[in-house]
Amino acid sequence: MSDVELGAFDQAIADAMVQAHGAPGGLPGYLGIRFESLTAGRLVATMEARRELLTPLGALHGGVMAGFVDHTLGCVLYPLMKRGQWAATTEFKLNYLRAVQGGALRAEARVLAMGRRSAVVRVEVTHEGALVCAAQGTLLVSDPPSSG
Numbered sequence: 467m468s469d470v471e472l473g474a475f476d477q478a479i480a481d482a483m484v485q486a487h488g489a490p491g492g493l494p495g496y497l498g499i500r501f502e503s504l505t506a507g508r509l510v511a512t513m514e515a516r517r518e519l520l521t522p523l524g525a526l527h528g529g530v531m532a533g534f535v536d537h538t539l540g541c542v543l544y545p546l547m548k549r550g551q552w553a554a555t556t557e558f559k560l561n562y563l564r565a566v567q568g569g570a571l572r573a574e575a576r577v578l579a580m581g582r583r584s585a586v587v588r589v590e591v592t593h594e595g596a597l598v599c600a601a602q603g604t605l606l607v608s609d610p611p612s613s614g
Contacts, residue, residue, distance in 0.1 A: 475506040480545040487511070494537050497530065501541070507577040509542035515568050515593070525565040531591065531599050532560060534573060539587045539603045542575040546585075550610040553585070558603030566593045583607055 487494065487501040497519070502510040513534055515526045540553040547553065571593055578586045584606055591599035 474546055474548070476545045476549070479549070480504040483541060483544060493533055497533060497537075499534060499537055502572075504542070504545060507542070507546065507580075509538055509573075509575040511538050511541075511573045511575070513571050513573075515566050515571055517568065520568065524567050526567070526571075528560075528562060531562065531566075532558075534571065535560060535589045535591065535599065535601045536603070538573045538575040538589050539601070540605060542577055542587055543580070543585055543605060543607065546577065546580060547607055548609075552608055552610070553605045554608065556584075556604050556606050558601055560599055560601045562599055564593075564596065564598050566598050569593060571598070578602075580607075 484501045484504050487499060489495060497513050498516070499511055499513045502512055511534070519526055519530045521527050536555055536558060539555055539558060543553045571591055573589055573591045575587055575589045578588050584604060587603055587605065589601040589603075590597060591601070
């Protein structure tokens with residue numbers, strides 16, 4: 467995306483989100499998702515495919531991968547939105563490309579398009595340098611409820 471399309475990037479929000487990740491709490495905390503970098507339209511996140519997240523057959527559960535992807539889909543948008551707005555995934559598609567049997571995962575989320583009310587984000591997840599999941603999602607960008 468060009469700088470013109472991403473003119474609303476808020477570095478303070480990006481910095482706060484990077485610092486907050488890795489703290490315990492909620493699904494991202496349980497999964498151990500950490501943000502490595504969050505820049506205008508791009509988020510790099512990591513997590514460890516721990517033994518308790520594997521299926522009885524020894525592969526990372528697809529729901530774990532979906533949770534990792536869904537979290538990065540939305541979070542990449544927050545520094546681009548007006549303060550108080552929130553993002554909600556309306557749909558996303560995952561292509562699982564190969565099994566992961568443990569180790570570090572790296573997700574790179576990139577904003578493909580962003581309007582006033584919706585955004586499209588692509589996420590690629592790698593393991594040991596190999597692409598293991600490709601995903602794309604649409605998110606609704608909502609204003610905070612008006613007090614009244």
